[in-house]
Amino acid sequence: MSDKITVLGSGAWGTALASNQAANGKSVTLWGRDAAQLSLMRDTGRNDKYLSGIQLAETLNYEHDLQEAVRGADIILMVTPAQTLAATAEKIVPHIRSSAVIISCAKGIDQTTGETMGQVLHRIFPNHQVATLSGPSFAIDVAGNLPTAVTIAADETETALSLCAILSNKNLRCYASNDQLGVDYGGALKNVLAIAAGIVHGRALGASALAALTTRGFAELQRIALALGAQSETLNGLSGFGDLVLTCGSEKSRNFAYGAAIGRGSDLANMKLAEGVKTARIAADIARENNIDAPLIFAVNELLSGSINVDTAIAQLMARPLKSESITRR
């Protein structure tokens, strides 16, 4: 596997990954749909819209033409929001090398098909190696050269190991997994629980409530992902437990910040991307269809759809029938 890298998506995460790889000696091209923004990034070496105060790697290349950006790339990182990943992937099919490896870095579930990001890539690129990169990793931390660990998952362990060898560097440590489904579900579902954690924070319900919510949220995440075929070991790793702990504990998480705004009763207009908003409905549907007990996810979904308010959600959650703590009990 060679290592000419193209990153699709010049928001926070795409820019951070691209800069990290370029700073560590890789040939990296960053594509974005906004020509003016790309040209500003080229001129200033910064992306202040998404990564305020960060100086990007000087060797990073910028390309606005999608076809040109992917031509000759060995590894393509897909880093647009989850609901746009399929459309972006479809556009590049005719232009990529037959040996190109495609990696999803988005965290969500496709609303129209119900597919994980990995399943989307397998469908669109049936003859390519595909993988998912996920785990506890704030873009601002990676862009700021802070030490970070993620999981790279592919069906073939060899593919995951090769990608880890290529993409790991002194600031980014990649662990290999052959459970792409589990890594995808871990990354998508934690966003819904991060919204719930943000609500607890914003409503000042206390540290004990936050710990209880994170723990019981982890039980729900595991119940759903295990029922859909994820491996337990994966969910206990970086892309399940790890990312849940990160995003349920920090206002740097946009999902947490979104929840905090709900908890405080603030205006939700102009909030940054919170993937959990779209995932909440899909996750609630999946849980209901599979008869899985997921009261926190149901509550977030109902809060977001406006059918209950925060006080009712808290009262209902606390009044549920008492039960065993088991995560497997439905």
Ligand SMILES: NC(=O)C1=CN([C@@H]2O[C@H](COP(=O)(O)OP(=O)(O)OC[C@H]3O[C@@H](n4cnc5c(N)ncnc54)[C@H](O)[C@@H]3O)[C@@H](O)[C@H]2O)C=CC1
């Ligand atoms: N920001 C972070 O710390 C992390 C983000 N992620 C995931 O990465 C994905 C992208 O997130 P961010 O980069 O943070 O979001 P962002 O909101 O910072 O940037 C999104 C970028 O995608 C572009 N975009 C939106 N719609 C598009 C379309 N239809 N076609 C092409 N480009 C489009 C926007 O113009 C923007 O440049 C999300 O799924 C997120 O969950 C994963 C790990 C860390």
Ligand SMILES: O=C(CO)COP(=O)(O)O
């Ligand atoms: O997934 C993330 C860190 O691992 C980023 O979380 P937010 O999308 O909530 O900011």
